[in-house]
Amino acid sequence: MSTSRHPIALRLENAVGGDAKLLATVMALPLLDGIFPALVLAGALEETAGPFPVVGAIPIGVVQVGLLVFGGSATVAVVLAEMDGTRMERVRTILLVGGVLTAGAALEAAIAPTLASVLTLHVFERFAALVIVAIAAKTASARIGEYLPRPGVIVGAGLIASLDLSNPTLEPVANTELIWLAAGSAIAGTAFALLTALLAPHLRARMAIDRFRFGSAVALGLLALSILQLPVGSAPLLVIAVTALFAFEPDAGSGVPDEHAVAATDDVVAATDGGNREPDALGDAVHDPPTDESLDEPAVDEPLDDVAEREAGEHEADHADEAAETSGDDEDDSPLDVDREPWL
Known part of the structure; x- marks a missing residue:
């Protein structure tokens, strides 16, 4: 890639090619690999923080899944390093991908309760945490990711291990609240990608993507702990915030000349050389270069x-x-x- 050798984004780039296809594949990969349904079944979207005095309880699970699963360092790497075109073209591409992503997340959340009726959830939660740890390891190091199984393999093994056929009743169960939470997580990931695209001219020169990638891996590890019902609270979001702060280098883009500054410098140089100077009101004398005849003329004295x-x-x-x-x-x-x- 242009500015970052992100392991997951680089592998997908070689497979699909094109900035729009690459972004769609990166953001929709949790839906395709079964990571997002595993998180839905494990209850990762239902985690809340609070209640707070004014806003009440905050669905922190929606934000965490949106930023770490649909957003994350792979999305940042694709938006900053691979997406070309104007700012509005990038925004339209992200909105199109986000619309498809939101519909897919809502559809999988609608099917998840029906699938949960034939699964032993406390067993499946361990496999869901394991798949998040595998994604974190792949994000941190491509070499480690070569020795780990694909996320789809882990999710499939979890479905087989947690399958409960003692009461096989596949009745459609609709959970409207869960559908809204799933759609909200996809919207949160899309908003994160939009914000990255809007700030791309500044972030390309001032953000260390690899540093942000390692911080995202740590946040994913904490998300896996929260799936196992460990009291981590909003630690994944705090890690993401601190990582973004340390990955931002404000002095890195100071060497890039500003267009307005260059134009002002050109005006000053032109005025100094006399290019924009006009004759004074009293009349500056315009001296012509001396000719041969004037050189041959005798002096007065x-x-x-x-x-x-x-x-x-x-x-x-x-x-x-x-x-x-x-x-x-x-x-x-x-x-x-x-x-x-x-x-x-």
């Missing part, structure tokens, strides 16, 4: 006799130079100086 003697001396010197040149040409053309063979 020079006597006429001295002028005549000077001109006569100049004419005599010119005639002497011409005579010397003529004599030199004659000597060069004389037969005595011509190289001849001995028999000629």
Whole structure:
């Protein structure tokens, strides 16, 4: 990639190509690999923080899943390093991908309760945490990711291990609240990608993507702990905030010249050289370069006799130079100086 060798984004770039396809694949990968349904079944979206005095309880699970699963360092790497075009073109692409992502997340959340009726959830939660740890390891290091199974394999193994056929009743169960939470997490990930695209001209020169990638891996590890019902609270979000702070380098883009500053400098240089200077109101005298006639004219204070003697001396010197040149040409053309063979 252009500015970051993100392991997951690089592998997908080689597979699909194109900035829009790459972004869609990166953001929709949790839906395709079964990571998002596993998080829905494990109850990751239902975690809340609070209640707070004014806003009440905050669905912190929605924000965490949106930023870490649909957003994350892979999305940042694609938006900053691979997406071309104008700012509005990038925004339209992200909105299009976000719309498809939101619909897919809502659909999988609608199916998840029906699937949960034939699963042992406390067993499946362990596999869901394991798949998040695997994603964190793949994000941190491509070498470690080569030795780990694919997320889809882990999710499939979790479905088999937690399958409960003692009461196989696949009745459709609709949970409207869960559908809204799933759609909200997709919207949170899309908003994160939009914010990154809008700030891309500043972030490209001032953000260390690899540093943000390692922080995202740590936050994913904490998210796995929260799935296992460990009291981590909002620690994943705090890690993301601190990581973004340390990955931002405000002095990194100081060497990039500003267009307005360059234009102002050009105006100052032009004014100094006289390019934009106009004659004064009193009238600046425009001095023409001296001609040959003006050089030959005598000075006002020079006597006429001295002028005549000077001109006569100049004419005599010119005639002497011409005579010397003529004599030199004659000597060069004389037969005595011509190289001849001995028999000629």
